[in-house]
Amino acid sequence: MTDQSHSAPAEQPAGRTPTAIDAVAERWVDTMVALSPEWAVWLGRPGGEGEYSDYSPAGDERMLAAIRATLAELDATDPVDAIDRVTKADLTRELRLKVEKHEAGFQLRDLNVIASPAQGIREIFDLMPTDTEGAYEHIARRLGNVAGALEGYTETLREGIRQGITPAIRQVTEVITECRGHAASDGFFYSLVGAAEVGGVPVTDALRRDLDAGALAAATAYAEFADFLETELAPAAVEQDGVGRELYSLASRDFLGATVDLDETYEWGLAELARMTAEQEQIAREILGDPDGTIAEAIAHLDQDVSRKLDGTAGLQAWMQDLSDRAIEELGRSHFDIPVEVRALECRIAPTQSGGIYYTGPSDDFSRPGRMWWSVPEGVTEFDTWRETTTVYHEGVPGHHLQIGIATYNKAQLNSWRRIAGTSGHAEGWALYAERLMDELGYLSDPGDRLGMLDGQRMRAARVVLDIGVHLGKQRPDGQGLWDADYALEFMRANVNMDDAFIRFEVNRYLGWPGQAPAYKVGQRIWEQLRDEAREREGADFSIKRFHRRALDVGGVGLDTLREALAD
Incomplete structure (x- = not known):
């Protein structure tokens, strides 16, 4: 490992007098x-305990009116310093894009397998506290409001049907x-309330009745929503998966917070995929000690290595927590200034079984720490550390947790908007950048762990090509016609070493959530460009540690805004 100089934990930044721009941003967060x-x-x-957004067309119009009112406030307010300039530029960019997406009808077709209200209405329960009876009362109330949320969402999708x-x-x-x-008798809602207890003591009988009634109401609402999807939306749904260049361009800007040349990015994605594949082939030969060894053979070799196995979700959770704790402790002494509050990161097994791994940030006061979640598919009981070491760094430190934790910590300098905003390109791009950084620092010196990192990086490069290819209707890399869903699945199978059910889910995710998947690798590319630009500007005075601190202190912004802020 390199750069072993020690530093004390960061001190809380000096306070800053809030400005008129800060006030606009704070009001927007409150709105x-x-x-x-x-x-x-x-x-x-x-x-708002137990309540939901209004997902109906009327609710969307109220949100749109609030966006336009905030834009008017921003236009009428002048920044007084560099922090203000960043806030005004980024919030204006974000809100104007929301208006563009509304005018393009994004909300009318907002249904996909991973990140639409169909998932969000349920997923909010994953973050609700369960440590007191009062917390369970809030859960019971929100369970009772699931039906209303889905009814409003149904109205919006019906309006989409009406408008085509x-x-x-x-x-x-x-x-x-x-x-x-979700509607099944063994589905999420019944499982949620079935486990209701506080400190090992079951909740009161009255609260139990409210929870049971809420679970029944929520499950019934999801069953009715499924009926609507089957009988009304499915007959009106389009066959084509690709959304076309116009909608894709809006989505790409949204997820990156930057405008990129999509055609150039597609070609870069092809070149990056080839580079990742070559790196994998080289490390595979090293693992096997065979100049003719293949990636598949190296993976089979690692999968048979019992020293790299974890048994059961309890073993997985303990391993995640230990690896994360060690990374925070070591990097906090040698490579980063990590405040005490940010050093708390909980690794948990998620209550769902989708197969995803994700991070949720700390509450604004750090009373709820940042959390890394692993949603383990049903029946999966064995895990390979070589595949997942880099995942812990991606989701934890120096990845998402460091980035989001620092933004949350900087409340003396940054308004609430700057601490909670950002884009997939900013967040996921940083997390991929962090993976490569850990490789450079020697934390992935084990060839198996490095192959796991390269496996993930190759997947991210492949989906840049796939996502742009499908949605823009580009020529396939093999020259045999245009991209479609069948070729997308074949392409991912050739580039990802994962269970086929996971690959199918991933491809469906890309098809239904245009622009999001490429934001990881494209975001990493932009982060690396920003570092290289800073190195060129500063010459011999350049410090990578100072660059990271300055970049993370900007908080959550789009990548175009970040570039402007770092060059200022």
């Missing part, structure tokens, strides 16, 4: 929380299956 109470759960704020703006049939079919699962 978001008022109109979307789920945000209060994410932020750990009191208020609908999602692809593939997404509708998959979401029907998800919703039927």
Whole structure:
């Protein structure tokens, strides 16, 4: 490992007198929380307990009016310093894009397998506290409001049917299956309330009745929503998975917070995929000690190595926590200034079984720490550390947890908007950048762990090509016609060493969530460009540690805004 100089934990930044721009940003966050109470759960704020956003067309219009009012305030307010300039530029960019997406009808076709209201209405329960009976009362109240949230969402999708703006049939079919699962007697809602206890003591009988009634109401609502999808939306859904260049360009800008040349990015993705493949082939030969060894053979060799195996979810959770704790402790002494509050990271097994791994940030006051979640598919009981070491660094430190934790910590300098905003390109790009950084620092010197990192990086490069290829209708790399869903699945199978059910889910995700998947690798590319630009500007005075601190202190912004801020 390199750069072993020691440093003390960071001190709280000096306070800054809030400005008029800060006030506009704070009011916008308050407006978001008022109109979307789920945000209060994410932020750990009191208020709106048990309530939902209004997912109906009327609710969308109220949000649009609030966006336009905030834009008018921003236009009428002048920044007084560099922090203000960043806030005004980024919040304006974000809100104007929301208006563009509304005018393009994004909300009318907002149904996909991973990140639409169909999932969000359920997923908010994953973050709700369960440590007191009062917390379970809030859960009971929100369970009772699931039906209203889905009814409003149904109204919006019906308006999409009326206007001829609908999602692809593939997404509708998959979401029907998800919703039927939630509605089942052994589905999420019944499992949630079945485990209700506080400190090992069952909740009161009265609260138990409220929870049971809420679970029944929520499950019934999801069953009825599935019926709507099957009988009304499916017949109106479009066959084509690709959304076309116009909608894709908006989505790409949204997820990156930057405008990129999509055609150049597609070609770069092909070159990056070839580079990742070559790196994998080289490390595979090293693992096997065979100049003719293949990637598949190296993977089989690692999968048979019992020293790299974890047994059961308890073993997985303990391993995640230990690896994360060690990374925080060591990097906090040698490579990063990590405040005490940010050093708390909980690794948990998620209550769902989707197969995803994700991070949720700390509450604004750090009373709820940042958390790394692993959603283990049903029946999976064995895990390979070589595949997942880099995942812990991606989700934890120096990845998402460091980035989001630092932004949350900098409340003396940054308004609430700057601490909670950002884009997939900013967040996921940083996390991939962090993976490569850990390799450079020697934390992935084990050839198996490095192959695991390269496996993930290759997947991210492959989906840059796939996502742009499908949605823009580009020529396939093999020259045999245009991209479509069948070729996308074949392409991912050739580039990803994972269970086929996972690959199918991933491809469906890309098809239904245009622009998001490439934001990881494209975001990494932009982060690396920003570092290289800073190195060129500063010459011999350049410090990578100072660059990281300065970049993370900017908080959550789009990548174009970040570039402007670092060059200022």
